[in-house]
Amino acid sequence: MNAIVGTAKRALRRFASSLPALFGVVVFTFLLMRVLPGDPAVFFASGPNAGEEEIAMIRKEMGLDKPIAEQLVRYLGDIGSGNLGRSLTTGQPVLADLKSRLPASLELTFTALFIALLTAVPLGVTAALRPNSVVDNIVRFICSLGVCVPTFVSGLLLIYAFYYLLGWAPDPTGRVDIFSSTPPQITGFLLIDFAVAGDWEGWRAAARQLVLPALTMALFVVAPLARITRASMLAALGSDFVRTARSLGLSKLKIVVIYALRNALLPVLTIAGIVFSTMLGANVLVEKVFSWPGVASYALDALLSSDYAPVQGFVLLMASIFVIVNLTVDVLYGIADPRVSIE
Amino acid sequence: MTILRAAALGAVLAFSAAAPALAQTRAETLRHVTGAAINTLDPTMPGSTREAFGLSLLTYDRLVSMGRKQLNGKWVFDLDAIKPELAERYEVSPDGLKITFYLRKDAKFHDGTPVTTDDVKWSLDRAVTANSLAKAQLLTGSLTSADQFKVIDAHTLEVTLPKPDKLALPNLATVYPIIFNSKAAKAKATAEDPWAQAWLKENTAGSGAYTIESFKPGETTIVRRNEAWNRGSAEKPAWFKRIITQTVPEAATRANLVERGDADIVIDLQANDAAELEKKGKLKVISTPQYNAITFISFNNTIAPFDKVEVRRAIAMALPYDDMFKAALFGRGAPLFGATWADGKAPTGETFPIPQPLKVNLDDAKKLLASAGFPDGFSTTFSFNVGQAGTAEPMAALLKESLAKIGIKVDIQKLPDAQMSTLINEKKLPFFTEGIVAWLPSMDYFYRNFYIGTIRWNYSSLNDPQITEWAQAARFEQDKAKYAAYGKDLNTRHFELMPQVPLWQPSQDAVMATTLDGYVYQFHRQIDFRDLSRK
Numbered sequence: 043m044n045a046i047v048g049t050a051k052r053a054l055r056r057f058a059s060s061l062p063a064l065f066g067v068v069v070f071t072f073l074l075m076r077v078l079p080g081d082p083a084v085f086f087a088s089g090p091n092a093g094e095e096e097i098a099m100i101r102k103e104m105g106l107d108k109p110i111a112e113q114l115v116r117y118l119g120d121i122g123s124g125n126l127g128r129s130l131t132t133g134q135p136v137l138a139d140l141k142s143r144l145p146a147s148l149e150l151t152f153t154a155l156f157i158a159l160l161t162a163v164p165l166g167v168t169a170a171l172r173p174n175s176v177v178d179n180i181v182r183f184i185c186s187l188g189v190c191v192p193t194f195v196s197g198l199l200l201i202y203a204f205y206y207l208l209g210w211a212p213d214p215t216g217r218v219d220i221f222s223s224t225p226p227q228i229t230g231f232l233l234i235d236f237a238v239a240g241d242w243e244g245w246r247a248a249a250r251q252l253v254l255p256a257l258t259m260a261l262f263v264v265a266p267l268a269r270i271t272r273a274s275m276l277a278a279l280g281s282d283f284v285r286t287a288r289s290l291g292l293s294k295l296k297i298v299v300i301y302a303l304r305n306a307l308l309p310v311l312t313i314a315g316i317v318f319s320t321m322l323g324a325n326v327l328v329e330k331v332f333s334w335p336g337v338a339s340y341a342l343d344a345l346l347s348s349d350y351a352p353v354q355g356f357v358l359l360m361a362s363i364f365v366i367v368n369l370t371v372d373v374l375y376g377i378a379d380p381r382v383s384i385e
Numbered sequence: 386m387t388i389l390r391a392a393a394l395g396a397v398l399a400f401s402a403a404a405p406a407l408a409q410t411r412a413e414t415l416r417h418v419t420g421a422a423i424n425t426l427d428p429t430m431p432g433s434t435r436e437a438f439g440l441s442l443l444t445y446d447r448l449v450s451m452g453r454k455q456l457n458g459k460w461v462f463d464l465d466a467i468k469p470e471l472a473e474r475y476e477v478s479p480d481g482l483k484i485t486f487y488l489r490k491d492a493k494f495h496d497g498t499p500v501t502t503d504d505v506k507w508s509l510d511r512a513v514t515a516n517s518l519a520k521a522q523l524l525t526g527s528l529t530s531a532d533q534f535k536v537i538d539a540h541t542l543e544v545t546l547p548k549p550d551k552l553a554l555p556n557l558a559t560v561y562p563i564i565f566n567s568k569a570a571k572a573k574a575t576a577e578d579p580w581a582q583a584w585l586k587e588n589t590a591g592s593g594a595y596t597i598e599s600f601k602p603g604e605t606t607i608v609r610r611n612e613a614w615n616r617g618s619a620e621k622p623a624w625f626k627r628i629i630t631q632t633v634p635e636a637a638t639r640a641n642l643v644e645r646g647d648a649d650i651v652i653d654l655q656a657n658d659a660a661e662l663e664k665k666g667k668l669k670v671i672s673t674p675q676y677n678a679i680t681f682i683s684f685n686n687t688i689a690p691f692d693k694v695e696v697r698r699a700i701a702m703a704l705p706y707d708d709m710f711k712a713a714l715f716g717r718g719a720p721l722f723g724a725t726w727a728d729g730k731a732p733t734g735e736t737f738p739i740p741q742p743l744k745v746n747l748d749d750a751k752k753l754l755a756s757a758g759f760p761d762g763f764s765t766t767f768s769f770n771v772g773q774a775g776t777a778e779p780m781a782a783l784l785k786e787s788l789a790k791i792g793i794k795v796d797i798q799k800l801p802d803a804q805m806s807t808l809i810n811e812k813k814l815p816f817f818t819e820g821i822v823a824w825l826p827s828m829d830y831f832y833r834n835f836y837i838g839t840i841r842w843n844y845s846s847l848n849d850p851q852i853t854e855w856a857q858a859a860r861f862e863q864d865k866a867k868y869a870a871y872g873k874d875l876n877t878r879h880f881e882l883m884p885q886v887p888l889w890q891p892s893q894d895a896v897m898a899t900t901l902d903g904y905v906y907q908f909h910r911q912i913d914f915r916d917l918s919r920k
Contacts, residue, residue: 080803084810084841086432094840097810099516100431130432132602133424133586142601198637206641213647215633220416220605333633335604343422343603346771348803 049376053369060365064358068121071357072114075350082106082348086130104130104350121358127351131344136355140337144359145230146217147329147336151321153252154259159314162264166271166310167303170279181272185265197258197331204254212250215333219247255332259325263317270313274306281305308375315371319364412919413626417912418633418648422603427585428560429517436630438560439911443608443628445563445591446471446616448486448505449554453905459673460905464825467554470616471500471564471592481549481863488540493613494566494592502542507567509534509544515580519561525830526556548861555825560909566590594623594915605631617915624918643668643896650897650904652912655775656715659894669899672892673906674719677826679738680776681819682784683844683885688815690765695757697883701743702750705787710889712779717892731880734872737828738887741880750791762792768817769798770805776891777818810841819844820891824908828872832856836884845884852878 083101101107105116120127126136169181204211217232218224225235225244233252236245278284279302287297326338337356344352421436428441452466469475472486492500510531512519523529527550535543546553556562565585573584589597594617595608610626617623631648633639640658642648644667654662663670682704684691691697706722724740726732733739754762767784769777778799785795795816800808808814821842823830835842837853852875859871895904895912903916 079807080801081807081810082803085803085806096431096516096518096521103431131424132422133430133432134602139603198635201638201641206645209645213642213645214638215418215631215642216604220629220631221411221414330634331638333631333635333638335601339634340603346801346803348801 049373052376053373056369056372057365060368064361064365067361068118068354068358069114071354072117073110075348075353076110076113078348080348082130082350085347086349100130117354126355126358129344129349129352131347131349131352132340136351139340139352140355140359142230143335143337143340146334147322147325147338149217149231149233150252150255150259150325150328150334150336151318153256154263154321154325155314155318157256157260158263158267158317159310161260162267163271163303163307163310165264166268167275167298169268169272170275171298173276178272181268185268188261188263189265191261192327193258193262193325194327194331196261197255197328200254200258201331211254212247214254214331216335217248217251218244219251222247255325255328255334258328258331259321263321266313266317267310271306271310274309275302278302278306311374312371315367319360319367322363323360415625415628415650415914415917415919416648417628417630417914418639418642418651419630420632420634420636420639420653422632423600423606423630424602425586426589426597426600427582428563429512429515429519430582430586431516431518433518435909435911438909439913440606440608440630441560441563442593442907442909442911442913443595443623443915444589444593444597445565446492446500446593447558447562447564448472449475449558451555451558451908456673456676459671461673461676462905462908464555464827464908467558470558471505475554477554482546484544484546484554485537486542486544488542489616490540491615492592494569494590495596495611496566496569496590498566498568500564500566500592501539502536503539504567505542505564506534506536507570508564509562511565511580512562515582517561517580517582522559522561522824523556525825525834526550526553528553528556549863550861551827552825552830552860559824563591566592595628598627603632605629623915625914628914640896643898646898650895650901650912650917652893652895652910654894654896656713656717656892656894659892659896660715660717662896663894667899669897669901671895671897671904671906672717673895674890675822675893675906675910676719676890677824677908678820678822678890678910679721679887680889680891681821681844681885681887683817683819684883685812685815685846686848686884687812687846690757690759690763691815693757694882695753696759697886699750699753699757699791700788700793701883701886702746702753703787703791703793704743704886705745705783706743706888709780709783712783713776714889714891717894719890719892721887721889726880729877731873731876734869734874734876735828737826737831737872737876737879738890739876741887743886745787747790754791754793759792762794764794764796765816766796766798766814768800768805768808768814769819770800770802772802773818773820774799780818809844812846817844818888822910826908828875829856829859829868832875832879833860836879847882847884849878849882849884852882 082104083097083106086100087096105113124137129136129139132139165181169178172178201214205214212219222244225232225239225241228235228238232248233245236248284297284302287301323338326342328334329336329339337359341353341356419436421434423436423440424432424434425437428438448471449467450470451462451464452468453460454463454466471488471492473489474487476485488500488502494500513523513529514531527546527548533545537543569590570581570585574581594611594614596611598607598609600606608628610623612622614622633642636655636658639651640654640662643651644662659670662668684697686692710716710720721738721740722743724742726742731739754760767781769781781797785797788795821835823834832852833856836847837843837856855871855875859868862868862871893906893910897904900920902918902920905913905916907913
C-alpha cells in the first residue's frame with residue numbers, strides 16, 4: 043500500500059515538474075510559427091479574385107490582426123478553456139481533428155511497436171548469445187537495412203509487391219475498406235471497436251489494412267531495439283549473477299530467459315518509450331503513403347500551408363504524450379526496480 | 386459424397402445469389418480518388434479548396450449552368466452556351482440590362498420544401514453582401530448589390546445590370562451563386578452571422594443532385610443521389626447512386642488504385658503516370674488541354690533589370706521551350722510558343738491566350754541584352770513553389786542552363802507555397818513561374834484580372850495605360866467585330882511588352898475505367914459527376 047502511495051506521489055510530482063516544460067513548448071511553437079516566412083491569410087485567400095479585402099478578412103478571423111503579445115495571451119487563454127483554434131486546411135476545430143485522428147496514429151504506432159519488439163528482442167538475444175558469429179552479422183545486416191531504407195521507400199515497395207503485383211494486400215488507403223462500414227465509435231481504435239461490436243469480418247478487414255503500414259514502421263525501428271537488446275543482453279550474460287547461475291548448473295533456457303533477459307529488458311523499456319514517442323510524430327511519411335488519417339500527416343499539411351492552429355495543437359499534443367510516456371516508463375521502472383523509487 | 390456435393394451446390398448458389406447484388410451496388414457507386422481535400426461544404430468560404438468547389442456542384446443548384454462544346458474532339462465547358470438549371474428559362478432584354486429568370490415549378494430542396502424566388506433572392510443577396518469569396522467573383526459580372534435582384538412573383542426574378550455585361554450570366558453559373566434553402570439557413574443564422582456561414586460550412590441546404598451521406602474533411606466524402614432531382618440530361622436524376630471522394634495523398638498510389646480497378650476515376654495524376662497508363666491501354670485516358678489556364682514565366686516589370694522591355698524579350702528568346710515542355714509535362718498539353726505571326730500582329734482577337742511567335746535565338750537575345758545595357762548579363766533568382774516542384778523543377782534547371790549561355794546567372798529558389806503566395810502578394814519576386822486559371826475565359830476577363838491594377842493576380846505588376854484602357858473598353862463592347870479589334874490590339878501589345886512569357890496550357894488527364902462515359906472538362910478543373918454514367 044505504501045509503495046503504491048509512494049509511486050503515485052512521485053508520479054504526481056514528476057508530472058507537476060513537467061508543466062513548465064509544456065508551457066515553454068507552447069510559447070516557443072507559437073513564436074516559431076509567427077517567425078516562419080509565409081502569411082497564412084494570403085495563402086488561404088487564394089481563390090480566383092480574392093483580393094486585399096479577403097486577405098484582411100481571413101487575418102481578422104485568425105486573430106492575426108492583433109499584436110503578437112495579445113495573440114499569445116488569447117491563445118493561452120483558449121488552451122486553458124480547451125479551445126485549440128480552427129484549422130483552415132480542414133475547416134474543423136483543431137481539437138476535434140486531433141481527437142478523431144489521434145487513435146489512428148496510436149493504433150498504427152502501437153501495432154508497429156508491438157511487431158518491432160516481437161522481432162527485435164529475439165533478434166537481439168540471438169545475436170548476444172553468439173557475438174560476432176554469422177548469426178550476429180545477419181542480425182546486423184537486417185538492422186542496417188531497416189534503418190537505411192526510408193519509410194516511404196519501403197512503404198511504396200511493400201505496396202508495389204503486395205498490392206499491385208500480388209494483389210494479397212487490400213488497397214492501401216485508409217483504415218478500413220472504403221465500401222464497408224465502420225463500427226460504432228467507442229475508443230477510436232478500430233480493432234477494439236470492431237471486437238466490442240462483435241463484427242469479426244470488419245475486424246479482419248481493419249487488421250488486413252493495418253499490416254503493411256505497421257510493417258513499414260516496424261522495419262524502421264527494429265534496429266535501435268535490437269541493438270539495445272543485444273548490448274544489454276551481453277552485459278547481463280557477462281555479469282556475476284549469471285556466472286553464479288551457470289556454476290549452480292541451472293538450465294541454459296532458465297539462465298537466458300529468467301536471469302539475463304529479465305535484467306536486460308530495463309534499458310529496452312526506456313528505448314521503447316522514446317521510440318514510441320518519435321514514431322508517433324515521425325510516421326508522417328507512412329501516413330502519407332498509406333493515406334492513413336493520422337495526426338502526423340495532418341500537421342504536415344498544416345505546416346505547408348502555414349496554418350498555425352493545427353501545428354501548435356499538434357506540438358502541444360506530442361509534448362503531452364512525451365510527458366505521459368516518460369512518466370509511464372518511470373513508474374514501470376520503479377515497479378521493476380524498487381531502488382529507483384528511493385529518493 | 387452426396388453431402389459434399391449438396392454443400393458445394395449450396396455454396397455456389399449462395400455465392401451466385403450474392404454476387405449480382407454486390408456487383409450492382411459497386412456499379413452504381415463511383416469511387417473517385419484525389420490528392421487534395423474537401424474542407425468545407427460551402428464553396429464561398431475563404432480558403433475553400435478546388436475539391437470543395439467540385440462537391441458544391443453536386444449538392445447545390447444554380448440558376449443556370451454552363452453548356453458544353455467540342456474542342457479538338459474533347460468535350461469542354463462552353464461559356465457561350467449558358468443553359469437553365471434551377472431556372473426553367475431566362476430572357477435577356479434587348480439592351481442587355483435586364484435578365485429575367487423563370488424558376489422551375491417542380492424544383493424542391495433536399496428537405497422537400499419547394500424552391501421559390503425568395504430563396505433565390507436570399508442566396509444572391511448573400512453572394513454579394515456576405516464576406517466570402519463570392520463577392521469578388523460576382524463583381525466581375527457587374528453584380529455588386531442586393532438591389533439588383535428583384536422578386537417579381539414566386540417563380541420570376543429579375544436581375545438588373547448597370548451596364549450590359551457579357552459575364553453577368555456566366556458568373557451565375559460559377560460555383561459561388563448557389564441557391565440555398567433560405568428558411569433552413571435563416572433558422573441557423575445569428576446576429577453576428579446573419580448569413581449562417583458557420584452552419585453552412587458543415588451542413589448543406591440545397592436542391593442539388595446529391596445529398597451528403599458522410600463528410601470527413603481530409604479523408605472521405607460520400608454523397609447519395611437525390612432521386613427527386615431532374616435537372617440532368619433528359620430530365621433524369623444523376624446516374625450514380627453514390628459517389629465516394631477519397632483523399633489519397635500519394636500520386637503513385639492513386640495511379641495504382643485506378644489501374645487495378647479499385648478506383649474509377651482520377652484527374653490529378655503525375656504527367657508520367659498518366660502517359661504510362663495511356664500507353665498500357667487498359668483504361669480510358671481523356672487528356673484535355675486546360676484551355677482556360679496558362680502556365681507562364683513572369684517578370685516583375687517594376688524591378689530592375691526586368692523593367693526594361695529588351696531584357697524581357699531577350700529572355701523570351703533564350704528559353705528552351707521544346708525541352709522544357711517535354712521535361713515538365715512530357716508534352717501533355719497545348720504549347721503557347723512556336724507560332725508564326727505574319728506581320729508581327731496577333732492573328733486573332735476573340736481569344737486569349739494564343740500561341741506566341743517565340744523561337745529560341747541566342748544571338749538576337751545577346752544583342753538585345755547589350756542594347757539594354759547588360760552586355761555581360763546579370764544575376765537574378767528564379768522562384769517556384771514546392772507544390773509545383775514536379776513540373777517546375779526540371780523546367781527551372783533547363784532555364785538556368787540556357788540563360789547562362791547569354792550571360793544571365795540564375796539562382797533557383799524553391800519556396801513553400803504559403804511563402805511564395807506572400808512574396809507574390811507583396812510583389813517582391815523578380816522572376817518566377819506560376820499558373821493562372823480563369824473560370825470565365827473570355828479575352829477581356831484575362832486582361833482585366835491578370836494584367837491591370839495593383840491586385841495580387843497582376844503577377845507581372847504591369848501598368849500599361851493602353852492595355853488598361855482597351856481591356857476596360859472591351860468588357861462592355863457589345864459589337865463582336867469591335868470586341869475582336871480590341872483583342873487583336875491587346876494581344877499584339879502583350880507580345881510587344883512581354884510582361885510575362887506564356888508557356889503552355891497543361892493537360893488535365895482524366896484517367897478512368899473504360900466503362901465510364903460523359904466526362905466533360907469543367908471550368909473549375911474538377912469533375913462534374915452529374916455528367917458521368919457507367920455503360
